[in-house]
Amino acid sequence: MDVEDALGRAQLHAHRLCDEAMVKAQGLFAIWDTYNTAENPLRGPLSYSEASISINQMATSVLHETILILVASMDVRGRSTLEKTNRVSFPIVRELLSRPGVMGDVLARADIPIANKQAFDRYCSALDRLDVEQPNRLQRLRHFRDEYLAHHLDFPVGRTPPLMSDITTMLAELSNIAADLQNALYGQHVDWEHRRVQMRESALSLWSLVAKGSGWRGK
Template structure:
């Protein structure tokens, strides 16, 4: 089979791709954060046992599993490694793919040049952006080599239980809830580094909004159960 030629592209094409990928990754991380907040709120709710003992128990069980699965899917997606073929031709949008794009010749140089026009700091942006790039790269490297490897545990759970419904004679080690919560935090930090490097953007998360909404929901369910008694 003849070798597929490398795609034709410019440095600007790669940067445009990076900015597109960054937006999609940020959407995935924002959703993972929101679902994580909803899941935690339910599991810490003072009326959780009342909900479990109520007519809403079956729906609450689905809610709990669905919010956990959603976190796993989003986290696994943004940490997927590149597949086959040239890094520019990847159909995956993940932190490792973005790191591969940033390492392509001329890309960081152009981003550093562009950073001088982002705001009044001008040339002072260059070392800031370079430091964010290094932090992005170092964090990904640390996550890849840590033991136990939280990302691999989460991906394994996705492949076994969510994405493919595979069956194994010997079940692999499962991720712990703290692994998932921690990786959501790591993904939030990584996307903040990536946003600064490729677009000079600072991310502000609306923490607490989903928790307040979820608390209202479960307060309403628990109160309804009390009134039915």
């Protein structure tokens, strides 16, 4: 794999991770969060409506899909070589960009090379921190993914289940990692806060429409 091939793959992976996967995860979690927040006046009426079973299943499903996206975005290539792996993840992108000459090519084209280099250093450091932290949030989420979502597994010794905070903090941190990756490759700033506001407003509109369809008019 030469420099051009490695950079091309890294850019394609970055698009799928930053513009697709993380955007989707943010939107899915907004659906779950706006329904389950204690400040949501619609939750009580919807929980006791005729649609409650389906609503709760949908809310659980979007949370599970969020977990799947978060864990998949941090999968490593395993036994496959970098040239042959078909996985798309932040660790794979780091491997691609760390090949000799690849980041040098990126920096040679950058308007402010030092900014791109600093963003790439933050990207790598963040991945390293997630890998070695104890207790390891990613490991808890991956165990849950493997045992209950990707497969139906039964272990003789129970694994430590993930915490709700594992999902919220990992979503925030992986979004920041995605932003650093975009900055490292293109010098672009990603305004996640603006996107979060849009997604939350859209999710609130969803639940409002569901409530109206159930006949609830509020106080």
